[in-house]
Amino acid sequence: MEKIALLTDSACDIDDETIKKYSIEILPFRIIYKDREYIDKVEITPKEVYDSMKYEIPKSSLPSIDDMESVFDRLERENYTHVVAVTISSGLSGTYNALKMVSKKHNKLSSYVYDSKSTSLGEGIVLKECGRLLDQGRSFSEIVNCIPGIKKSMHFFFVFGTLEYARKGGRIGRLSGTIGEILDIKPIVYFDDDQGICFTRHKVRGRKRSLSKMIDIGNDFLAKCPCDVYVVHGNAREEAENIYNRISGLPNVENIYMIGQISPIVGVYSGPGTVGVCYVERNGENQVY
Template sequence: MEKIALLTDSACDIDCETIKKYNISILPFRIIYKNREYIDKIEITPKEVYDNMNIEISKSSLPSIEDMEKVFDKLEKENYTHVIAVAISSGLSGTYNALKMVSQRHKKLVTYIYDSKSTSLGEGIILKECGNLIEQGRSFNEIVDDIPKIKSKMHFLFVFGTLEYARKGGRIGKISGTIGEVLDIKPIVYFDDNQGVCFTYDKVRGRKKSLSKMIDIGRQFLSKSPCDVYIVHGNAQEDAENVYNRISKLPNVENTYMIGQISPIVGVYSGPGTVGICYKEQNYSH
Protein backbone atom coordinates (compact mmCIF):
# COMPACT_ATOMS: atom_id res chain seq x y z
CA MET A 1 0.00 0.00 0.00
CA GLU A 2 1.43 3.37 -1.04
CA LYS A 3 1.64 6.21 1.45
CA ILE A 4 2.66 9.37 -0.43
CA ALA A 5 4.23 12.42 1.26
CA LEU A 6 4.34 15.92 -0.24
CA LEU A 7 7.43 18.07 0.25
CA THR A 8 8.44 21.59 -0.80
CA ASP A 9 10.56 24.59 0.24
CA SER A 10 9.51 27.85 1.87
CA ALA A 11 9.53 29.73 -1.45
CA CYS A 12 6.23 27.94 -2.10
CA ASP A 13 3.07 30.02 -1.66
CA ILE A 14 -0.28 28.36 -1.04
CA ASP A 15 -2.97 28.72 1.63
CA CYS A 16 -2.40 27.30 5.14
CA GLU A 17 -5.50 25.09 4.83
CA THR A 18 -3.96 23.24 1.86
CA ILE A 19 -0.66 22.75 3.75
CA LYS A 20 -2.51 21.28 6.75
CA LYS A 21 -4.99 19.25 4.72
CA TYR A 22 -2.30 17.42 2.76
CA ASN A 23 0.34 17.46 5.53
CA ILE A 24 2.89 19.18 3.24
CA SER A 25 6.41 19.26 4.69
CA ILE A 26 8.21 22.58 4.09
CA LEU A 27 11.99 23.03 4.07
CA PRO A 28 12.84 26.56 5.23
CA PHE A 29 15.28 28.90 3.53
CA ARG A 30 17.39 31.22 5.70
CA ILE A 31 16.91 35.00 5.57
CA ILE A 32 20.28 36.60 6.39
CA TYR A 33 20.91 40.10 7.73
CA LYS A 34 24.24 41.54 8.87
CA ASN A 35 23.65 40.76 12.55
CA ARG A 36 21.04 38.00 12.51
CA GLU A 37 19.83 35.00 10.56
CA TYR A 38 16.16 33.96 10.48
CA ILE A 39 14.39 30.75 9.50
CA ASP A 40 12.02 31.69 6.67
CA LYS A 41 8.30 31.72 7.59
CA ILE A 42 9.10 30.46 11.11
CA GLU A 43 11.15 33.22 12.73
CA ILE A 44 10.25 36.03 10.32
CA THR A 45 7.09 36.99 8.44
CA PRO A 46 6.80 38.37 4.90
CA LYS A 47 5.62 41.72 6.27
CA GLU A 48 8.71 42.02 8.49
CA VAL A 49 10.98 41.36 5.49
CA TYR A 50 9.23 44.02 3.39
CA ASP A 51 9.07 46.55 6.22
CA ASN A 52 12.79 46.13 6.86
CA MET A 53 13.79 46.74 3.24
CA ASN A 54 14.12 50.50 3.81
CA ILE A 55 16.81 49.75 6.41
CA GLU A 56 18.55 46.66 5.03
CA ILE A 57 18.04 44.26 2.13
CA SER A 58 18.63 40.72 3.36
CA LYS A 59 20.39 37.87 1.61
CA SER A 60 19.26 34.25 1.58
CA SER A 61 20.55 30.71 1.65
CA LEU A 62 18.90 27.48 0.64
CA PRO A 63 17.49 24.95 3.12
CA SER A 64 20.32 23.13 4.90
CA ILE A 65 21.31 19.56 4.08
CA GLU A 66 20.70 18.78 7.76
CA ASP A 67 17.09 20.00 7.48
CA MET A 68 16.59 17.87 4.37
CA GLU A 69 18.00 14.77 6.11
CA LYS A 70 15.72 15.35 9.11
CA VAL A 71 12.62 15.59 6.90
CA PHE A 72 13.44 12.37 5.04
CA ASP A 73 14.18 10.60 8.33
CA LYS A 74 10.85 11.83 9.72
CA LEU A 75 8.94 10.62 6.65
CA GLU A 76 10.56 7.19 6.95
CA LYS A 77 9.57 6.98 10.63
CA GLU A 78 5.99 7.95 9.71
CA ASN A 79 5.92 4.96 7.33
CA TYR A 80 5.68 6.91 4.09
CA THR A 81 6.68 4.84 1.08
CA HIS A 82 6.83 7.57 -1.56
CA VAL A 83 7.71 11.27 -1.70
CA ILE A 84 6.72 13.90 -4.26
CA ALA A 85 8.82 17.04 -3.82
CA VAL A 86 8.20 20.27 -5.73
CA ALA A 87 11.20 22.62 -5.62
CA ILE A 88 11.90 26.25 -6.44
CA SER A 89 13.34 26.71 -9.94
CA SER A 90 16.86 25.35 -10.35
CA GLY A 91 17.49 28.57 -12.28
CA LEU A 92 17.11 30.49 -9.00
CA SER A 93 18.42 28.13 -6.32
CA GLY A 94 20.45 24.99 -5.66
CA THR A 95 17.58 23.47 -3.65
CA TYR A 96 16.47 21.07 -6.40
CA ASN A 97 19.97 19.58 -6.82
CA ALA A 98 20.50 19.34 -3.05
CA LEU A 99 17.18 17.52 -2.63
CA LYS A 100 18.11 15.04 -5.37
CA MET A 101 21.40 14.30 -3.63
CA VAL A 102 19.82 13.82 -0.18
CA SER A 103 16.91 11.72 -1.48
CA GLN A 104 19.35 9.21 -3.00
CA ARG A 105 20.59 8.38 0.53
CA HIS A 106 17.09 7.35 1.61
CA LYS A 107 16.51 4.11 -0.25
CA LYS A 108 13.40 3.18 1.75
CA LEU A 109 11.54 6.04 0.06
CA VAL A 110 10.69 6.20 -3.64
CA THR A 111 11.20 9.90 -4.32
CA TYR A 112 10.32 12.10 -7.29
CA ILE A 113 11.67 15.65 -7.24
CA TYR A 114 10.09 18.10 -9.65
CA ASP A 115 11.90 21.26 -10.73
CA SER A 116 9.01 23.74 -10.86
CA LYS A 117 11.04 26.16 -13.05
CA SER A 118 9.11 28.71 -11.02
CA THR A 119 8.48 29.80 -7.45
CA SER A 120 5.66 31.01 -5.17
CA LEU A 121 2.31 29.98 -6.70
CA GLY A 122 4.24 28.07 -9.39
CA GLU A 123 5.10 25.53 -6.68
CA GLY A 124 2.02 25.83 -4.47
CA ILE A 125 -0.64 25.07 -7.07
CA ILE A 126 1.18 21.92 -8.24
CA LEU A 127 1.29 20.67 -4.64
CA LYS A 128 -2.40 21.43 -4.15
CA GLU A 129 -3.26 19.45 -7.28
CA CYS A 130 -1.03 16.56 -6.16
CA GLY A 131 -2.84 16.58 -2.81
CA ASN A 132 -6.19 16.36 -4.61
CA LEU A 133 -4.94 13.40 -6.65
CA ILE A 134 -3.66 11.57 -3.54
CA GLU A 135 -7.08 12.12 -1.96
CA GLN A 136 -8.70 10.61 -5.06
CA GLY A 137 -6.60 7.49 -4.58
CA ARG A 138 -4.31 7.96 -7.56
CA SER A 139 -1.05 6.02 -7.55
CA PHE A 140 2.39 7.60 -7.20
CA ASN A 141 3.21 6.91 -10.85
CA GLU A 142 -0.08 8.36 -12.07
CA ILE A 143 0.48 11.57 -10.10
CA VAL A 144 4.09 11.92 -11.29
CA ASP A 145 2.87 11.51 -14.89
CA ASP A 146 0.25 14.20 -14.33
CA ILE A 147 2.56 16.90 -12.92
CA PRO A 148 3.84 18.16 -16.31
CA LYS A 149 0.22 18.32 -17.54
CA ILE A 150 -0.77 20.36 -14.47
CA LYS A 151 2.21 22.67 -15.02
CA SER A 152 1.30 23.21 -18.69
CA LYS A 153 -2.09 24.59 -17.64
CA MET A 154 -0.66 27.16 -15.21
CA HIS A 155 0.02 30.72 -16.33
CA PHE A 156 1.84 32.74 -13.68
CA LEU A 157 2.35 36.47 -14.34
CA PHE A 158 3.53 39.22 -12.04
CA VAL A 159 4.58 42.85 -11.89
CA PHE A 160 7.16 44.32 -9.55
CA GLY A 161 6.66 47.54 -7.63
CA THR A 162 10.25 48.27 -8.70
CA LEU A 163 13.00 46.26 -10.37
CA GLU A 164 15.53 47.53 -7.80
CA TYR A 165 15.46 44.43 -5.57
CA ALA A 166 15.61 41.87 -8.36
CA ARG A 167 18.56 43.74 -9.83
CA LYS A 168 20.42 44.00 -6.48
CA GLY A 169 19.80 40.33 -5.77
CA GLY A 170 21.07 39.24 -9.17
CA ARG A 171 17.70 37.66 -10.01
CA ILE A 172 16.78 39.97 -12.87
CA GLY A 173 16.92 37.05 -15.34
CA LYS A 174 15.97 38.01 -18.87
CA ILE A 175 13.70 40.95 -18.05
CA SER A 176 14.24 43.47 -20.80
CA GLY A 177 13.71 47.20 -20.72
CA THR A 178 15.04 47.85 -17.23
CA ILE A 179 16.25 51.25 -18.42
CA GLY A 180 12.57 52.03 -18.98
CA GLU A 181 12.05 52.28 -15.24
CA VAL A 182 12.91 55.96 -15.59
CA LEU A 183 9.95 56.26 -17.98
CA ASP A 184 7.70 54.24 -15.61
CA ILE A 185 7.70 51.28 -18.00
CA LYS A 186 6.39 48.24 -16.11
CA PRO A 187 7.29 44.79 -17.44
CA ILE A 188 4.77 41.96 -17.04
CA VAL A 189 7.01 39.07 -16.01
CA TYR A 190 6.75 35.28 -16.29
CA PHE A 191 8.99 32.27 -15.70
CA ASP A 192 10.43 30.54 -18.73
CA ASP A 193 9.73 26.79 -18.70
CA ASN A 194 13.19 25.85 -19.97
CA GLN A 195 15.56 27.96 -17.90
CA GLY A 196 13.28 28.76 -14.97
CA VAL A 197 14.24 32.44 -14.88
CA CYS A 198 12.22 35.63 -15.38
CA PHE A 199 11.44 36.94 -18.84
CA THR A 200 9.34 39.88 -20.02
CA TYR A 201 5.90 38.87 -21.30
CA ASP A 202 4.82 42.43 -22.15
CA LYS A 203 5.52 46.04 -21.17
CA VAL A 204 3.17 48.90 -20.37
CA ARG A 205 3.57 52.34 -18.88
CA GLY A 206 2.34 52.93 -15.34
CA ARG A 207 1.30 50.85 -12.36
CA LYS A 208 -2.46 50.81 -12.99
CA LYS A 209 -2.03 49.78 -16.61
CA SER A 210 0.36 46.97 -15.64
CA LEU A 211 -2.19 45.45 -13.25
CA SER A 212 -4.96 45.83 -15.84
CA LYS A 213 -2.75 44.23 -18.48
CA MET A 214 -2.30 41.09 -16.36
CA ILE A 215 -6.08 40.80 -16.17
CA ASP A 216 -6.42 41.36 -19.94
CA ILE A 217 -3.80 38.69 -20.66
CA GLY A 218 -5.83 36.31 -18.50
CA ARG A 219 -8.81 36.62 -20.84
CA GLN A 220 -6.98 34.54 -23.46
CA PHE A 221 -6.57 31.66 -20.98
CA LEU A 222 -10.18 32.04 -19.80
CA SER A 223 -11.41 31.91 -23.39
CA LYS A 224 -9.87 28.41 -23.74
CA SER A 225 -10.93 26.89 -20.44
CA PRO A 226 -12.58 27.61 -17.09
CA CYS A 227 -9.82 28.70 -14.69
CA ASP A 228 -9.11 28.90 -11.01
CA VAL A 229 -7.23 32.12 -10.31
CA TYR A 230 -4.72 32.64 -7.51
CA ILE A 231 -3.35 36.02 -6.37
CA VAL A 232 -0.30 36.88 -4.24
CA HIS A 233 1.31 40.18 -3.33
CA GLY A 234 4.29 41.76 -1.59
CA ASN A 235 2.94 44.40 0.81
CA ALA A 236 0.43 45.47 -1.86
CA GLN A 237 -2.83 44.40 -0.22
CA GLU A 238 -4.99 47.14 -1.74
CA ASP A 239 -3.81 46.50 -5.32
CA ALA A 240 -4.16 42.74 -4.85
CA GLU A 241 -7.72 43.10 -3.53
CA ASN A 242 -8.60 45.34 -6.46
CA VAL A 243 -7.26 42.72 -8.88
CA TYR A 244 -9.12 39.97 -6.98
CA ASN A 245 -12.44 41.84 -7.24
CA ARG A 246 -12.02 42.51 -10.95
CA ILE A 247 -10.95 38.97 -11.85
CA SER A 248 -13.75 37.38 -9.80
CA LYS A 249 -16.31 38.95 -12.16
CA LEU A 250 -14.77 37.66 -15.39
CA PRO A 251 -16.54 34.93 -17.38
CA ASN A 252 -15.14 31.40 -16.97
CA VAL A 253 -13.48 32.14 -13.61
CA GLU A 254 -14.41 29.17 -11.43
CA ASN A 255 -12.72 30.12 -8.15
CA THR A 256 -10.59 33.09 -7.09
CA TYR A 257 -8.12 32.62 -4.26
CA MET A 258 -6.35 35.41 -2.38
CA ILE A 259 -3.25 33.63 -1.08
CA GLY A 260 -1.84 36.76 0.55
CA GLN A 261 1.76 37.78 1.11
CA ILE A 262 4.53 36.36 -1.09
CA SER A 263 6.94 34.28 0.98
CA PRO A 264 9.87 36.18 2.53
CA ILE A 265 12.48 34.33 0.48
CA VAL A 266 10.80 35.41 -2.77
CA GLY A 267 10.08 38.87 -1.34
CA VAL A 268 13.79 39.47 -0.81
CA TYR A 269 14.16 39.57 -4.61
CA SER A 270 10.73 40.70 -5.82
CA GLY A 271 10.47 43.58 -3.35
CA PRO A 272 7.44 45.48 -2.07
CA GLY A 273 4.63 46.28 -4.48
CA THR A 274 4.78 42.98 -6.35
CA VAL A 275 1.45 41.48 -7.46
CA GLY A 276 1.27 38.00 -8.98
CA ILE A 277 -1.63 36.22 -10.71
CA CYS A 278 -1.74 32.56 -11.71
CA TYR A 279 -4.46 31.35 -14.08
CA LYS A 280 -4.89 27.59 -13.70
CA GLU A 281 -6.85 26.03 -16.56
CA GLN A 282 -9.14 23.26 -15.37
CA ASN A 283 -9.11 21.32 -18.63
CA TYR A 284 -6.41 18.67 -18.55
CA SER A 285 -6.92 14.94 -18.84
CA HIS A 286 -5.62 12.46 -16.27
Protein backbone atom coordinates in the same frame (compact mmCIF):
# COMPACT_ATOMS: atom_id res chain seq x y z
CA MET B 1 0.14 -0.06 0.34
CA GLU B 2 1.61 3.28 -0.68
CA LYS B 3 1.91 6.12 1.84
CA ILE B 4 2.84 9.27 -0.07
CA ALA B 5 4.33 12.45 1.43
CA LEU B 6 4.28 15.86 -0.26
CA LEU B 7 7.36 18.04 0.26
CA THR B 8 8.38 21.56 -0.79
CA ASP B 9 10.47 24.55 0.31
CA SER B 10 9.42 27.82 1.89
CA ALA B 11 9.51 29.69 -1.42
CA CYS B 12 6.22 27.90 -2.10
CA ASP B 13 3.09 30.03 -1.70
CA ILE B 14 -0.27 28.38 -1.08
CA ASP B 15 -2.98 28.74 1.56
CA ASP B 16 -2.54 27.28 5.05
CA GLU B 17 -5.67 25.15 4.62
CA THR B 18 -4.07 23.28 1.71
CA ILE B 19 -0.82 22.78 3.65
CA LYS B 20 -2.72 21.29 6.59
CA LYS B 21 -5.16 19.26 4.51
CA TYR B 22 -2.42 17.43 2.61
CA SER B 23 0.20 17.51 5.41
CA ILE B 24 2.70 19.23 3.12
CA GLU B 25 6.23 19.21 4.53
CA ILE B 26 8.07 22.54 4.12
CA LEU B 27 11.85 22.94 4.14
CA PRO B 28 12.69 26.49 5.29
CA PHE B 29 15.14 28.86 3.68
CA ARG B 30 17.17 31.22 5.86
CA ILE B 31 16.76 35.00 5.74
CA ILE B 32 20.13 36.56 6.59
CA TYR B 33 20.81 40.12 7.79
CA LYS B 34 24.20 41.58 8.71
CA ASP B 35 23.79 40.85 12.41
CA ARG B 36 21.04 38.23 12.60
CA GLU B 37 19.46 35.28 10.81
CA TYR B 38 15.88 33.96 10.68
CA ILE B 39 14.15 30.75 9.61
CA ASP B 40 11.85 31.71 6.72
CA LYS B 41 8.14 31.79 7.64
CA VAL B 42 8.93 30.42 11.12
CA GLU B 43 10.89 33.16 12.87
CA ILE B 44 10.02 36.04 10.54
CA THR B 45 6.88 36.96 8.62
CA PRO B 46 6.65 38.22 5.04
CA LYS B 47 5.41 41.60 6.28
CA GLU B 48 8.42 41.99 8.59
CA VAL B 49 10.79 41.27 5.71
CA TYR B 50 9.08 43.75 3.39
CA ASP B 51 8.86 46.46 6.05
CA SER B 52 12.58 46.16 6.85
CA MET B 53 13.75 46.34 3.23
CA LYS B 54 13.85 50.15 3.32
CA TYR B 55 16.70 49.78 5.82
CA GLU B 56 18.45 46.59 4.70
CA ILE B 57 17.97 44.08 1.90
CA PRO B 58 18.70 40.66 3.42
CA LYS B 59 20.43 37.75 1.75
CA SER B 60 19.12 34.20 1.70
CA SER B 61 20.39 30.65 1.89
CA LEU B 62 18.77 27.43 0.78
CA PRO B 63 17.39 24.85 3.24
CA SER B 64 20.22 23.06 5.02
CA ILE B 65 21.26 19.50 4.20
CA ASP B 66 20.64 18.66 7.87
CA ASP B 67 17.04 19.86 7.57
CA MET B 68 16.55 17.74 4.45
CA GLU B 69 18.07 14.67 6.09
CA SER B 70 15.92 15.19 9.17
CA VAL B 71 12.69 15.29 7.15
CA PHE B 72 13.56 12.16 5.16
CA ASP B 73 14.57 10.32 8.36
CA ARG B 74 11.26 11.23 10.00
CA LEU B 75 9.23 10.18 6.96
CA GLU B 76 10.95 6.79 7.09
CA ARG B 77 10.11 6.44 10.79
CA GLU B 78 6.50 7.33 10.04
CA ASN B 79 6.38 4.51 7.47
CA TYR B 80 6.01 6.64 4.36
CA THR B 81 6.89 4.75 1.21
CA HIS B 82 7.01 7.55 -1.37
CA VAL B 83 7.83 11.27 -1.57
CA VAL B 84 6.73 13.80 -4.16
CA ALA B 85 8.84 16.95 -3.77
CA VAL B 86 8.34 20.23 -5.66
CA THR B 87 11.12 22.82 -5.42
CA ILE B 88 11.90 26.40 -6.36
CA SER B 89 13.40 26.74 -9.84
CA SER B 90 16.94 25.41 -10.20
CA GLY B 91 17.56 28.63 -12.14
CA LEU B 92 17.14 30.56 -8.87
CA SER B 93 18.43 28.21 -6.18
CA GLY B 94 20.47 25.06 -5.53
CA THR B 95 17.59 23.51 -3.55
CA TYR B 96 16.55 21.11 -6.32
CA ASN B 97 20.04 19.63 -6.74
CA ALA B 98 20.60 19.37 -2.99
CA LEU B 99 17.27 17.63 -2.43
CA LYS B 100 17.93 15.21 -5.29
CA MET B 101 21.24 14.29 -3.67
CA VAL B 102 19.67 13.72 -0.24
CA SER B 103 16.73 11.73 -1.61
CA LYS B 104 19.08 9.24 -3.28
CA LYS B 105 20.59 8.39 0.11
CA HIS B 106 17.22 7.23 1.45
CA ASN B 107 16.56 3.97 -0.35
CA LYS B 108 13.56 3.08 1.78
CA LEU B 109 11.66 5.92 0.14
CA SER B 110 10.80 6.12 -3.55
CA SER B 111 11.23 9.83 -4.26
CA TYR B 112 10.42 12.10 -7.17
CA VAL B 113 11.92 15.60 -6.98
CA TYR B 114 10.35 18.05 -9.44
CA ASP B 115 12.03 21.29 -10.51
CA SER B 116 9.09 23.68 -10.77
CA LYS B 117 11.08 26.08 -12.99
CA SER B 118 9.14 28.69 -11.03
CA THR B 119 8.50 29.81 -7.46
CA SER B 120 5.69 31.06 -5.22
CA LEU B 121 2.37 29.99 -6.77
CA GLY B 122 4.31 28.06 -9.41
CA GLU B 123 5.22 25.59 -6.66
CA GLY B 124 2.12 25.86 -4.50
CA ILE B 125 -0.44 25.06 -7.14
CA VAL B 126 1.45 21.95 -8.29
CA LEU B 127 1.43 20.73 -4.66
CA LYS B 128 -2.28 21.49 -4.30
CA GLU B 129 -3.13 19.54 -7.45
CA CYS B 130 -0.97 16.61 -6.28
CA GLY B 131 -2.94 16.67 -3.03
CA ARG B 132 -6.21 16.51 -4.96
CA LEU B 133 -4.91 13.51 -6.86
CA LEU B 134 -3.99 11.84 -3.57
CA ASP B 135 -7.57 12.41 -2.39
CA GLN B 136 -8.76 10.66 -5.56
CA GLY B 137 -6.70 7.61 -4.60
CA ARG B 138 -4.11 8.04 -7.34
CA SER B 139 -0.87 6.08 -7.07
CA PHE B 140 2.61 7.56 -6.82
CA SER B 141 3.35 6.81 -10.48
CA GLU B 142 0.03 8.30 -11.61
CA ILE B 143 0.68 11.51 -9.68
CA VAL B 144 4.21 11.81 -11.06
CA ASN B 145 2.90 11.29 -14.59
CA CYS B 146 0.31 14.05 -14.09
CA ILE B 147 2.74 16.74 -12.93
CA PRO B 148 3.85 17.89 -16.44
CA GLY B 149 0.17 18.35 -17.35
CA ILE B 150 -0.46 20.31 -14.16
CA LYS B 151 2.46 22.56 -15.01
CA LYS B 152 1.19 23.05 -18.56
CA SER B 153 -2.23 24.14 -17.28
CA MET B 154 -0.73 26.99 -15.21
CA HIS B 155 -0.05 30.54 -16.42
CA PHE B 156 1.72 32.69 -13.80
CA PHE B 157 2.46 36.40 -14.29
CA PHE B 158 3.54 39.17 -11.97
CA VAL B 159 4.47 42.85 -11.81
CA PHE B 160 7.19 44.28 -9.56
CA GLY B 161 6.47 47.37 -7.51
CA THR B 162 9.95 48.54 -8.51
CA LEU B 163 12.78 46.98 -10.48
CA GLU B 164 15.29 48.04 -7.81
CA TYR B 165 15.34 44.78 -5.86
CA ALA B 166 15.41 42.49 -8.88
CA ARG B 167 18.26 44.57 -10.29
CA LYS B 168 20.26 44.47 -7.04
CA GLY B 169 19.66 40.73 -6.74
CA GLY B 170 20.92 40.10 -10.26
CA ARG B 171 17.52 38.91 -11.51
CA ILE B 172 17.46 41.45 -14.36
CA GLY B 173 20.18 43.35 -16.20
CA ARG B 174 21.43 46.46 -14.44
CA LEU B 175 20.96 48.65 -17.52
CA SER B 176 17.45 47.42 -18.38
CA GLY B 177 16.37 47.90 -14.77
CA THR B 178 17.72 51.44 -14.61
CA ILE B 179 16.15 52.45 -17.92
CA GLY B 180 12.88 50.83 -16.88
CA GLU B 181 12.73 52.92 -13.71
CA ILE B 182 13.45 56.16 -15.60
CA LEU B 183 10.74 55.49 -18.17
CA ASP B 184 8.27 54.09 -15.58
CA ILE B 185 8.20 50.77 -17.42
CA LYS B 186 6.43 48.03 -15.46
CA PRO B 187 7.12 44.74 -17.24
CA ILE B 188 4.73 41.79 -17.00
CA VAL B 189 7.07 38.97 -16.00
CA TYR B 190 6.81 35.17 -16.26
CA PHE B 191 9.05 32.15 -15.68
CA ASP B 192 10.50 30.42 -18.71
CA ASP B 193 9.71 26.67 -18.69
CA ASP B 194 13.16 25.69 -19.95
CA GLN B 195 15.55 27.79 -17.88
CA GLY B 196 13.29 28.61 -14.96
CA ILE B 197 14.26 32.28 -14.87
CA CYS B 198 12.28 35.50 -15.37
CA PHE B 199 11.52 36.92 -18.78
CA THR B 200 9.36 39.85 -19.88
CA ARG B 201 6.00 39.00 -21.47
CA HIS B 202 4.92 42.62 -22.02
CA LYS B 203 6.36 46.06 -21.30
CA VAL B 204 3.76 48.49 -20.01
CA ARG B 205 4.22 52.11 -18.95
CA GLY B 206 2.65 52.91 -15.60
CA ARG B 207 1.55 50.90 -12.59
CA LYS B 208 -2.22 50.88 -13.19
CA ARG B 209 -1.82 49.85 -16.81
CA SER B 210 0.54 47.01 -15.92
CA LEU B 211 -1.88 45.57 -13.35
CA SER B 212 -4.75 45.85 -15.81
CA LYS B 213 -2.65 44.10 -18.45
CA MET B 214 -2.44 41.00 -16.23
CA ILE B 215 -6.24 40.86 -16.33
CA ASP B 216 -6.24 41.29 -20.12
CA ILE B 217 -3.77 38.39 -20.45
CA GLY B 218 -6.06 36.25 -18.31
CA ASN B 219 -9.00 36.94 -20.60
CA ASP B 220 -7.19 35.00 -23.33
CA PHE B 221 -7.12 31.87 -21.13
CA LEU B 222 -10.65 32.38 -19.78
CA ALA B 223 -11.96 32.60 -23.35
CA LYS B 224 -10.71 29.03 -23.98
CA CYS B 225 -11.92 27.25 -20.84
CA PRO B 226 -12.88 27.72 -17.16
CA CYS B 227 -9.96 28.64 -14.91
CA ASP B 228 -9.11 28.77 -11.24
CA VAL B 229 -7.31 32.00 -10.41
CA TYR B 230 -4.81 32.69 -7.62
CA VAL B 231 -3.60 36.12 -6.48
CA VAL B 232 -0.49 36.90 -4.36
CA HIS B 233 1.22 40.11 -3.36
CA GLY B 234 4.21 41.58 -1.55
CA ASN B 235 2.88 44.24 0.83
CA ALA B 236 0.42 45.38 -1.84
CA ARG B 237 -2.85 44.12 -0.37
CA GLU B 238 -5.06 46.95 -1.62
CA GLU B 239 -3.95 46.55 -5.23
CA ALA B 240 -4.12 42.75 -4.99
CA GLU B 241 -7.67 42.95 -3.64
CA ASN B 242 -8.61 45.26 -6.49
CA ILE B 243 -7.24 42.72 -9.00
CA TYR B 244 -9.06 39.92 -7.14
CA ASN B 245 -12.40 41.79 -7.28
CA ARG B 246 -12.04 42.67 -10.96
CA ILE B 247 -11.18 39.11 -11.96
CA SER B 248 -13.97 37.65 -9.77
CA GLY B 249 -16.60 39.10 -12.06
CA LEU B 250 -15.17 37.72 -15.30
CA PRO B 251 -16.86 34.87 -17.22
CA ASN B 252 -15.36 31.38 -16.84
CA VAL B 253 -13.68 32.07 -13.47
CA GLU B 254 -14.44 28.80 -11.69
CA ASN B 255 -12.75 29.63 -8.38
CA ILE B 256 -10.57 32.52 -7.23
CA TYR B 257 -8.22 32.52 -4.25
CA MET B 258 -6.44 35.33 -2.44
CA ILE B 259 -3.30 33.59 -1.19
CA GLY B 260 -1.86 36.69 0.49
CA GLN B 261 1.77 37.62 0.99
CA ILE B 262 4.52 36.31 -1.28
CA SER B 263 7.05 34.33 0.75
CA PRO B 264 9.96 36.33 2.22
CA ILE B 265 12.56 34.33 0.29
CA VAL B 266 10.93 35.42 -2.98
CA GLY B 267 10.25 38.92 -1.67
CA VAL B 268 13.96 39.52 -1.11
CA TYR B 269 14.30 39.69 -4.92
CA SER B 270 10.84 40.79 -6.04
CA GLY B 271 10.51 43.54 -3.41
CA PRO B 272 7.46 45.24 -1.92
CA GLY B 273 4.66 46.14 -4.30
CA THR B 274 4.83 42.94 -6.33
CA VAL B 275 1.48 41.49 -7.45
CA GLY B 276 1.14 38.07 -9.07
CA VAL B 277 -1.74 36.26 -10.76
CA CYS B 278 -1.87 32.62 -11.85
CA TYR B 279 -4.56 31.23 -14.16
CA VAL B 280 -5.07 27.45 -13.99
CA GLU B 281 -7.07 25.80 -16.75
CA ARG B 282 -9.81 23.52 -15.40
CA ASN B 283 -11.71 20.72 -17.10
CA GLY B 284 -13.99 19.52 -14.35
CA GLU B 285 -13.46 18.57 -10.70
CA ASN B 286 -11.86 15.22 -11.53
CA GLN B 287 -9.82 16.35 -14.49
CA VAL B 288 -6.99 14.10 -15.60
CA TYR B 289 -3.90 15.94 -16.81
